Amino acid sequence: MDFKGSHILSIEQFERADIERIFEVADRMEPYALRKRITRVLDGAILGNMFFEPSTRTRVSFGSAFNLLGGAVRETTGFESSAIAKGESLYDTARVLSGYSDVICMRHPQAGSVAEFAAASRVPVMNGGDGPNEHPTQALLDLYTIRKEVASKGRSMDELRIAMIGDLKYGRTVHSLCKLLKVYNNVTVTLISPRELQMPEELVEGLREVGHQVVVTDQLEGSINSDIVYSTRIQEERFGSKEEADLYRGKFRLNQQIYTKYCEPNTVIMHPLPRDSRAEANELDNDLNENPNLAIFRQADNGVLVRMALFALVLDVVDGVDKYSSDVNWYRPE
């Protein structure tokens, strides 16, 4: 695809070459995200960071990525707008707001809303999450993280072995991952969930159609000795009955003891965050925090790189990033 001026709405719009282009640019953003250099390539540009649903981390990640490239950010942080409440159409909102910035990131609770907005916008729009539908930059940062983690262990994306744990029926991030993994070869995907929360059949079929090996199970034992374990939360209310919930309580939890018992020594642990750290959550325990294979915070860091890359590609400034760079004046830990 030609990124210049494009909307970023769905992972479906990317082919393998596009994904590799994004990741290659993301790699080049690292010195700027780590503050080894600064760049002012987008000095004068404005991001409209339009979050019509609250989200601190995704909103700030987009905004910081734009600041790191030298641009300014104008923002909305929830349904403060009386305009939309007063019956304004997404068409009108897009026509107006796209006059205020050079690119827009948008989150909105309604599926399809960001694409509808983009159709009327005069500047490129990035989907920051449209309700239950898509959150393409999360999917890309997950895949970028997998690629980086396995590369650091000398392995490649082809032949990848990945296990996904938890609520695979409703989890937006694991659905996106299943779609994205189809561009690689010979992937082994192990899907571990309660019977009531299994991965939708069409996604499983999609993986098999491209020749991937898929295992469906409800047991951690023998299933998580893979390159990557991607853990997600199970909300109790998703179960059809209390009996079903009781049957599975605590069985999809990961902690250091379970990790040592069932994972390979280098299995990388991922999670879409936020992680519920309360005792009753039975999700991903705090005793893993010092495990060097816990990659959940590297995922968040990679989100900045991927978002910088998308801004640079869509605004066509990839080659200018280094050209407009300079030294950092201030103290930076590490």
Added chain:
Amino acid sequence: MDFKGSHILSIEQFERADIERIFEVADRMEPYALRKRITRVLDGAILGNMFFEPSTRTRVSFGSAFNLLGGAVRETTGFESSAIAKGESLYDTARVLSGYSDVICMRHPQAGSVAEFAAASRVPVMNGGDGPNEHPTQALLDLYTIRKEVASKGRSMDELRIAMIGDLKYGRTVHSLCKLLKVYNNVTVTLISPRELQMPEELVEGLREVGHQVVVTDQLEGSINSDIVYSTRIQEERFGSKEEADLYRGKFRLNQQIYTKYCEPNTVIMHPLPRDSRAEANELDNDLNENPNLAIFRQADNGVLVRMALFALVLDVVDGVDKYSSDVNWYRPE
């Protein structure tokens, strides 16, 4: 008037020469708003964008205008401040907040509040809407749009023919327009509204006193073949009785069919936005969206130009805008 360091509180403070000065500077801002050039003239300056009442579009428009001139924006987006809730006076708030920025834009639900705030502020204050009272930058962008639209058709503001439709009794924007139009000559103003929602008599008198021709009617037929049609919403609850509301239901609506039947081929359609696009609204239909004379989104774009002009005038940097300008690095559609 001398704009340097002045507060912008009310349209009453402007004479014709002042308005023309603002519009002349607004014209010069266009290359920057269209990102043909960038300017850093306000690099280092801070706008305090103090919205004590939510508003996405006006708030972001002010903020983007300031960013486009190179400045930074600090912001508040609603009555988050516990200070005001705790009984702090506008005097105290102004004395404190005016130490944090070089210029302040303020919206506040209470009529007169912005002027009271400005009296204690140590930096220039712009009224971003003080409840039912004034919203001077909206009035200026409306007038600037009228001037630009009629000029593009080879006509001037003197001899203008304008029709206003809808709730003329409570509509703040049409009141401001009536006041501003008094600086021009030989204007014909047609006021179309239900009997219960007619333009206040003193405003009609004001127009007549300067020699303008005023027609008051409750019929679109024969009334909207003018240079400009300015449409506003009628809220059903404004009527004194259900019978009155029923009598007028749908009679002040504009759509393509009505436009073709009653308007001139080049009649320009305006609206203060947001427009209610729901079917039952009977306001300004979506089937006008492709009509090139629908100027409602050009109004919003012009708001950025007018606000840039006011910042440049009040901070006395009009001549510096071009001096501190440079090329745009990034891709911009169109």
Added chain:
Amino acid sequence: MDFKGSHILSIEQFERADIERIFEVADRMEPYALRKRITRVLDGAILGNMFFEPSTRTRVSFGSAFNLLGGAVRETTGFESSAIAKGESLYDTARVLSGYSDVICMRHPQAGSVAEFAAASRVPVMNGGDGPNEHPTQALLDLYTIRKEVASKGRSMDELRIAMIGDLKYGRTVHSLCKLLKVYNNVTVTLISPRELQMPEELVEGLREVGHQVVVTDQLEGSINSDIVYSTRIQEERFGSKEEADLYRGKFRLNQQIYTKYCEPNTVIMHPLPRDSRAEANELDNDLNENPNLAIFRQADNGVLVRMALFALVLDVVDGVDKYSSDVNWYRPE
């Protein structure tokens, strides 16, 4: 202490030399805060201004201080984050958010939360108020103001005479002041409050231990003829009984008449703000607004200087501030 890369969590971490270093740097920030010069030393740096509890003035003061040094600001303005609501730990929040900025200011309703957050953060963290616990930048700006006000009258901090009025039991600011005053010599502290709202005994003891003279009283008469009077609000609901409240009603109020009667001609009036200006508040009357010794708004201005100084020290750019400075382009009143 070595400021470079340090968290700023509590006034307990400062010795006299540290405080004097902060104040010396704050003095050097004045030309920039007054817009006689601008500096871009932090061009490219990002502040994460994370206010998990609303606060307009402290939040905007931190943000403006960072903008004045040339940096950009990403912000959150309340508990919008569903992440924390979903059970995310402060450890996780810190690990994620500290990847988005170079320094973080944080306000949070829970005592100890900012220190817990800082322990997991990869960048320096400044406490912007952690509930009832600490608000160290407020304490520093209070002390900086006292020092500047008495210096302008030819006096020094050693031998200082200060009176504190109001709710001394729960007032966070007066507690911090008592701790900070211990680094000076021969201070006379007069503590004026209702019996039920007296300064905690350990704080009084702390002052006495370093040789300061402490007077405890419930009468203004004869008590406020000092260098500084620091007034705070008494909330009626703090009293144990209505009788106690009635006994003291209006007795800790300061207005021009009381000032003239009991204060010295040059006694400086301070207050942590916001001040309740409603008639029934009986706190610090508006008729003092023209009194040149009312320093409450100078306190707010000094907050910007102190916060700029802390940013410059923690990010180690003190010497770069002048180096990266330039002229101001725009008009500035005064």
